[in-house]
Amino acid sequence: MFLRPAPVWPGCCQHQGGVILEENQGYVIRRTILFDNKCGFVLGENPKAPNPYVTWQFNEQDGHRDFFWGHYHNEPDMAERDLHNRAEDYQRRYHVFEVEQAPDKETYKYYSTQRPIDIGTYPNSYFNRPVHMDLYFTRQQVMGEAFQAWGAIIYAHPLTEREMQNYELRPSRENLDIRRQMDAQAQVVGKWEDAHHVPDQKRLTWFYPDFGSYVVKEYITPEQLAVRVRSIERQEAARAHKEAKHQPPIAEQLKAAQREAQEQRAPDAPKKKAPDRGDR
Secondary structure: OOOOOOOOOOOHHHHHHHHHHHHHOOOEEEEEEEEOOOEEEEEEEOOOOOOOEEEEEEEEEOOEEEEEEEEEEOOHHHHHHHHHHHHHHHHHHHOOOEOOOOOOOOOEEEEEOOOOOOOOOOOOEOOEOEEEEEEEEEEEEOOOOOOEEEEEEEEOOOOOHHHHHHHOEEEOOOOHHHHHHHHHHHHHHHHHHHHOOOOHHHOOEEEEOOOOEEEEOOOOOHHHHHHHHHHHHHHHHHHHHHHHHHOOOHHHHHHHHHHHHHHHOOOOOOOOOOOOHHHO
């Protein structure tokens, strides 16, 4: 019988610091191969790095991945071959099975809000190239959104926050990741609106009994929902701060707790009277 390696690898922590630094420098995970022992390999890309492509080994524990043993490359096809070679070699040695990851059938649309779409105005990664573009003749209002754009670019995989910021792109509210974010925000906003008895005409959400959750109203934009969430967060923080200010100092709280404990303690038993020596 073959023994599979444990998920925690000796020495992985000493490599983790370097990976964190590299991720802060802009590496984006483009490919992942995961095995059934929660170990695997990834391919990262950073166009601004001296070596733009890297493959790392990782182990996964409690939803967190530790990356180590990086192989750096200058060409994307070399990095991709290295990724598969490392994975195949690991699979032969440890007899593990690759975890099938469902293919992402969604597409992701992003709008160019500041300039017409042209060469160099959008991300064009070797591993995530645009699959379609809609070019507008003028900057026009995007239906269902709160902004204008010069055109739309569709990708097979979502862009990172850094990529959107670098090229000033805005995601479509129909993107899967945006829909999930709005669904999560709707639960927070919906509960707050119920607690504060917000009238229907001013609500951003409504309760959908079939699913037992809150749903964003059709005409509400992601920006409106995000503003309401930030407002709720500020109100909750102010309320918590106000309650903390009205609490007495710790020393007074301790004295009060001691008095309460003293009052709740059972009365002391009566002392027995010592016999008079003359009575003996």
